Amino acid sequence: STRTLVIANQKGGVGKTTTTVNLGSWLALDGYKTLIVDIDPQGNATSGLGVDPKGLEKCIYDVLMGKETLGSIVLETIVDNLYVAPASFRLVGAQVELVSMMSRETRLKNLLETIKGDYHFIIIDCPPSLGLLTLNGLTSADELIIPVQCEYYALEGLSQLLESIDQVKKFLNPNLELAGLVMTMHDSRTKIGQQVIEEVKKHFPDKVYSSIIPRSVRLSEAPSFGQPITHYDALSRGAIAYKDLAKEVVGHG
């Protein structure tokens, strides 16, 4: 059976895309056929996997609008077993166009049903907002992973996010479970990082993954080469942390 994960947090720049790309890549290398679905108009997960969003004839936008099938846009990546349903800037239009369309929150869910059996894992990367694109992601998945940057501002949005999750569970997707929170960009030299981790563990006992992703420049360099960390520098601290996270995610299933 297929496990569908959604990586969401409306706070910007907390490591949603970096977690999607690198978690996905380690799962694929472990032998799990994995599909990454990019629903962020910025298309960072798409380019982080080596695909140029600007050169795409069709993307997830065309699928959400009913013009293409999901299967017809899926591309291979440089990683064996890892595939991507890419996004491009045209997706910006969907945020407003979807508002007045039928089944506006469940379009992605219905589309994923058509290809679910083909993959072990599906991972959805969301934009930094709680709008209709993220709602489509939250409605399509069974498991939610929340990246939390080890910074003060990142704490503030968590309660909002959870309120929105409760609404989604009540009205759109009763199956949605919080799989866990992954602490990202941890800088062990600063005390603020540790304070944030303690605070999150206090509010979410047993939900914080033990793998803590360190701030590592190798992780931020890899996308400029269109490679996940597994291909750019598999032995770096950031790579090992995401490998450990992949093990935890597999084990929790």
Next chain:
Amino acid sequence: STRTLVIANQKGGVGKTTTTVNLGSWLALDGYKTLIVDIDPQGNATSGLGVDPKGLEKCIYDVLMGKETLGSIVLETIVDNLYVAPASFRLVGAQVELVSMMSRETRLKNLLETIKGDYHFIIIDCPPSLGLLTLNGLTSADELIIPVQCEYYALEGLSQLLESIDQVKKFLNPNLELAGLVMTMHDSRTKIGQQVIEEVKKHFPDKVYSSIIPRSVRLSEAPSFGQPITHYDALSRGAIAYKDLAKEVVGHG
């Protein structure tokens, strides 16, 4: 006369709020009466100035919905000459509610007209998206400052942002000018930072502020004390960089 700046970039976590709060604080200390308008539902600029968004009876949401006047929500901050029109989580509702309201893109602009003469500077902090809240910010301002994180992913969204700016200029606000791009979170130890700066300067000759904001843990600690950097650690590298930026912004007017 009043100068209205909007700080926008749909890429998340690039330093929009940090720039708004700290640029505003230095301008106020220089003697310019400054109002910060927070239109991000996360309310980070609000809390970064020491105001608890959760405790607010009324906020910018009530003003956009026509229930309160802008003047009635403005609060003092710990900085002389610096005021804030705060946001709270209730603003999340505005993104969908505004879609079907009259003058949905120009509500903030009309509201700011009523108080404009009271301030030298008005600075608007936007959420990480190109939705109706950010459109209200772009439509209300004469000058746009784009924070650009010194990271690869941050480059990707710039062309999208500029396309949206062109649309805004064409249909909503012909006065909107790109005042400049400010490079943020620069880590001089990494080569990616320098590469991104070169790339941005190539695409935007004469538009990149010479003040480059370094990555500095003091900047990320200050919000946890509800203080701008001017009050938390005015002599830190991050503080000095924002002070220099304030001089450049004043000089460009």
